[in-house]
Amino acid sequence: MPTSSTVITFGTFDVFHVGHLRVIERAAALGDRLVVGVSADALNVSKKGREPVFSQDERLAIVGALRWVDEVFVEESLELKRDYIVAHGARTLVMGDDWTGKFDEFEDICQVVYLPRTPAISTTAIVEKISTGS
Template identity: 75%
Template structure:
């Protein structure tokens, strides 16, 4: 029986319990979890700010989580299909705030949108720490 590879993406800045929960749920959908960590440049283009932790630090943090088997740098949102092919992904997992936006990949992999952990976000944490 072939191994099922799950792939997901995120910035994973200021790692929190919401990140851990979504990664654990993603890992449960297959045998191997591959995680694309947004590059510093991609994060800036998406959010208009630099991440708190550098790309290398975020890669190190995510790669040391029990549920994660492999990490790589996600350079562009437009390369999702290329990443699915490169990592031979069977399942693409995204947060439900992206619902429907990656259905165009459903010919390559099963697309699953997982609900986010309520009442927690990196942006809210950063604002809380600042205040």
């Protein structure tokens, strides 16, 4: 069992915005160490049906540069979440509340916390706004 209280979270973190910043900051406050899984480019395509605006290497660099983040890694598959939690010794899994209930199966190995999303902001909305010019 790890001596520190490790928190883990996952996301694409494409077109990084204040909503991403807030969830990472709040996740970090729940433990001593924050580990972030950044979705692989291929995983993003399978989840969202489009290539990310920024490559996985760029997104890893952005998220890894944040003062609250202790470690970043590439999340290759949604089906490996349990393995990632165990491998990183996480005691808490944090996800946005748009995922409420979807990760309760991991409560046998860690606490699962769903944080409220920042209202009226999403990468999808930002990309749409940029592409339509409105």
